[in-house]
Structure formats: structure tokens, C-alpha cells
Amino acid sequence: xxxxxxxxxxxxxxxxxxxxxxxxxxxxxxxxxxxxVVTVVTGRMHLPEWGLILALTIAxxxxxxxxLYFMHLADHKGANxxxxxxxxxxxxLLMAFSLFDLGxxxxxxxxxxxxxxxxxxxxxQSGRYGGKLMAPKPTMEQ
Amino acid sequence: xxxxxxxxxxxxxPPPKLAMHFASLEVxxxxxxxxxxxxxxxxxxxxxxxxxxxxxYRFLFPEAWAAGSRSxxxxxxxxxxxxxxTSSFTAAMAVHYAKEAKNKMxxxxxxxxxxxAGAFLVIKGFEYSHKLHxxxxxxxxxxxxxxxxxxxxxxxxxxxxSTGLHAFHVIVGMCVLAWITTKAAKNQFSYHNYTAVExxxxxxxxxxxxxxxxxxxxxxx
Numbered sequence: 261x262x263x264x265x266x267x268x269x270x271x272x273x274x275x276x277x278x279x280x281x282x283x284x285x286x287x288x289x290x291x292x293x294x295x296x297v298v299t300v301v302t303g304r305m306h307l308p309e310w311g312l313i314l315a316l317t318i319a320x321x322x323x324x325x326x327x328l329y330f331m332h333l334a335d336h337k338g339a340n341x342x343x344x345x346x347x348x349x350x351x352x353l354l355m356a357f358s359l360f361d362l363g364x365x366x367x368x369x370x371x372x373x374x375x376x377x378x379x380x381x382x383x384x385q386s387g388r389y390g391g392k393l394m395a396p397k398p399t400m401e402q
Numbered sequence: 403x404x405x406x407x408x409x410x411x412x413x414x415x416p417p418p419k420l421a422m423h424f425a426s427l428e429v430x431x432x433x434x435x436x437x438x439x440x441x442x443x444x445x446x447x448x449x450x451x452x453x454x455x456x457x458x459y460r461f462l463f464p465e466a467w468a469a470g471s472r473s474x475x476x477x478x479x480x481x482x483x484x485x486x487x488t489s490s491f492t493a494a495m496a497v498h499y500a501k502e503a504k505n506k507m508x509x510x511x512x513x514x515x516x517x518x519a520g521a522f523l524v525i526k527g528f529e530y531s532h533k534l535h536x537x538x539x540x541x542x543x544x545x546x547x548x549x550x551x552x553x554x555x556x557x558x559x560x561x562x563x564s565t566g567l568h569a570f571h572v573i574v575g576m577c578v579l580a581w582i583t584t585k586a587a588k589n590q591f592s593y594h595n596y597t598a599v600e601x602x603x604x605x606x607x608x609x610x611x612x613x614x615x616x617x618x619x620x621x622x623x
């Protein structure tokens with residue numbers, strides 16, 4: 261009856277509002293507004309390299325606050341958390357591998373007019389396919 | 403399934419209905435939440451496609467992305483962010499009041515949420531009409547003279563698709579919340595029975611969650 265136990269625990273936490281009383285909601289709301297101001301101010305500075313990372317970090321913190329307290333993930337149990345975390349993991353996989361592909365592709369194979377930055381991917385486009393892959397060397401035995 | 407018509411007559415919220423295939427009400431609530439989280443996971447993956455499109459083309463066309471991002475109206479975007487975060491807060495408060503069986507407050511909170519959702523769409527509409535006017539349209543319809551860079555039409559394709567899909571979710575969320583508001587107006591929610599309010603509110607928070615990421619991606623960096 262572990263499922264039933266888990267359900268009871270979740271029910272109790274949702275009722276008691278251990279994590280999410282109205283005072284918590286107000287605090288989360290205030291924090292979200294503060295983070296919005298911070299991200300707008302830093303975004304307007306157009307920081308050259310860290311702007312994107314900073315903005316995404318702030319957005320992730322805001323998103324975590326919303327998920328944990330407004331969506332009650334902090335009170336939910338087991339499978340509910342697993343579903344959310346799994347979906348986020350697959351979003352990361354999809355984005356990361358799409359970018360790996362574009363970042364390591366033979367440059368002339370990218371769309372015309374595109375000017376991708378060389379950083380962070382350093383590729384030696386010496387091989388036949390743009391990577392380091394070389395044609396096999398003929399062996400002496402044959 | 404049980405029904406209690408006398409409960410409505412005296413004005414108390416009706417008792418919760420337990421479906422026969424659940425062991426208890428707690429298990430039923432847990433299952434309802436799990437179902438909602440599964441649905442929200444598919445929603446997240448739906449938006450993930452657009453986020454990947456954004457990441458890929460941003461990598462390929464950094465100049466067009468910077469120029470396109472700076473051409474968007476940051477003031478309107480910031481106001482919309484604050485409006486949506488506040489609407490998310492009132493939706494969370496609605497769940498709190500539903501648990502305390504204060505259905506009138508649930509109605510008030512959801513009406514506030516709906517009003518802010520409407521304000522969000524109106525502001526978005528002003529932005530869209532400006533884009534239509536200057537020709538910052540997706541794909542081959544692009545004829546915005548101020549930004550003529552390779553990849554600029556792609557930025558606005560991603561802009562229209564992602565904000566458009568998000569606006570569609572706002573409209574769907576408004577319909578869902580309006581429906582739950584009518585239930586709250588009939589004094590249906592209480593300590594034992596607030597699943598509809600909770601799940602409707604979760605959907606609204608997801609709409610907010612998506613915007614929390616869309617806003618810096620499109621307007622700021």
C-alpha cells in the first residue's frame with residue numbers, strides 16, 4: 261500500500277499548507293517581481309558574454325519558485341515530481357543535442373548567411389567531412 | 403458516485419465524489435494531480451520544440467537575434483511579465499481560499515486573474531498590431547526595413563510562433579478558469595473537494611512559467 265501511503269502524505273501536506281500558506285504566496289510573488297526587475301536591468305546592459313546565461317539563470321530560479329510553491333511541487337510526492345523532472349531533462353537533451361549538431365557541423369553545410377560564433381566549439385575542419393575524421397590510410401599488406 | 407441535493411439547499415459545499423475504482427479520496431486526488439502533471443509535461447515538451455528552434459537559429463544568426471530582440475518593446479514586455487506573475491499569484495490564492503471553502507474569495511481571485519489575463523492579451527495585441535504595421539512578419543512575409551540582416555525573418559518567425567502559441571494557451575487558460583469560476587460561484591469547493599481549482603490553477607501557472615522563459619529570451623538577450 262505504498263501508493264496509498266504516499267497519497268495520504270501528499271494529501272496531508274496539501275491540507276496543512278506546510279510549504280504554501282498565503283504568506284508564502286506573497287513572498288514568492290514579491291521574489292518573482294524582484295527577479296523580474298533584476299533581469300530587466302541586467303538585460304538592458306547587454307552584457308556581452310554572460311547576459312544570456314544570467315537571464316536564463318534568473319528565469320530558471322523564477323520558474324523553480326513557481327513550480328515548487330505556486331504549483332505545489334514542494335508538497336507533491338513521488339511520481340508527480342518524477343514526471344516534471346523527466347520532462348525538463350528531455351527538454352535539456354533536445355536542446356543540447358540540436359546545438360551539438362549545429363555547432364560541430366561542417367561550416368559550409370550550415371544555412372547561407374549564417375555567422376555562428378566559433379566559441380565554445382573549436383573544430384578543426386581538416387577532415388573529409390569537416391571534422392577530424394580522415395580517410396583510412398592504405399595499408400602495406402594489400 | 404454519491405450526490406447530496408440537500409447540501410446545496412442549505413448552502414454548504416457538496417461532499418466530494420469518490421470514483422469506485424479508487425481506494426480512497428486521497429488516492430483519487432493524487433491520481434488527478436499525476437494526470438495533470440503528465441499533461442503539463444506534454445505542454446512543456448510542446449514549447450521545447452520552439453525553444454530549440456530559438457536556440458538553433460540564435461546560434462546561427464547572432465546579429466539578427468540581437469537586432470530583433472532590441473526592436474521589441476521592452477516596456478510592454480515588462481508590464482506583461484508583471485501582469486502575468488500577479489495573475490499567477492491570485493490563481494494560487496484561489497486554491498488557498500478553495501481549501502477554506504471561501505468560494506466567494508475563489509470567485510474574486512479568479513475574476514482578478516481573468517482580468518489580468520485580458521490585460522495581457524490587450525497589451526500583446528498592441529505589440530502585434532505594431533509588428534503588422536512595420537512589416538515584422540514571419541518568413542517570406544517579412545518586409546521590415548529597419549532590420550535587413552540574414553536570419554531576421556527567422557527571428558520574427560520564432561517570435562510570432564512562440565508568443566502566438568503562448569497567447570493561445572492564455573485564451574485556453576481563461577476559458578478553463580472561467581468555467582471553474584462558475585463552479586465556485588455555485589459554492590462547490592471545500593476542504594475535501596478543491597481538485598478543479600487546484601488543477602485549473604496549475605494550468606495557469608504553466609502559462610506563467612512559459613512566459614517567464616519567453617520574456618528574457620525574446621525581449622532581453
